[in-house]
Amino acid sequence: MLSTLSTQHRRVLLKHPLSLVTKRFFLSSLLPPAPQLSRHAETKHVTVSPDAIFRVVADVDSYSQFVPHCISSTVFRWSLSSPHQKISGSRISELDFSTLRLGDRVDMEAELEIGFQGLSERYTSTVTAIYPLSATAVDTSIFKLLENDWKFRELPLPKNAKLITSSMITQPMQPGPPFKHDPSACAIDFAITFQFQSILHSQIASLFFNEVSRNMVSAFEARAMYIARKAAREKLR
Secondary structure (H helix, E strand, O other), X not given: OHHHOOHHHHHHHHHOHHHHHHHHHHHHHOOOOOOOOEEEEXXXXXXXXXXXXXXXXHOHHHHHHHOOOEEEEEEEEEEEEXXXXXXXXXXXXXXXXXHOOOOOEEEEEEEEXXXXXXXXXXXXXXXXXXXXXXXXXXXXXXXXXXXXXXXXXXXXXXOOOOOOOHHHOOOOOOOOOOOEEEEEEEEEEEEEEEEEOOHHHHHHHHHHHHHHHHHHHHHHHHHHHHHHHHHHHHHHO
């Protein structure tokens, strides 16, 4: 292309190549940095069975009742896939979680709304839960990436320990030799990775989202304990 230009134009282009490059570099340096990729991971031993904590994580419709900064949460599509049956629906209340068997897979799509300091955002979450081992949520809209990974593992029980229900436990178990599994406790492996679509969302929400990430496991643990104690009180009536 340069050979087709006149000699005068070629002189202009060749005379100021450095200034053109400098201008491009200066303009690109003014652009905001890309939103940062953040990750939080933790493992926690809780006095709740894997089945109980799984049910709480899978109960997306109730997130607005106990998840920090969650204003609303509604499952609008779900499906159950297992060797025994394949069913689907639009309301998660139609699914009886007590009928799930080991390895059954539940897929859900939900709309969630989060709020912080007068600001609120709605987004869609796709949740895959495999009973009673794990749950993964992948979210879209305001996030370039948002993944929540939950894994639930049984904990060993000391040989001389007395088997008790989760509703009777108020303090975490002391670690002991692996003689058998404790039906009323488990280890939670939790990881959340997120990156906002825009630098504006990142600047506004990163502080509160870091707070939510750190408190997520405790919120679900407290919810499971509340449900267990409520069920225990109802049995005594």
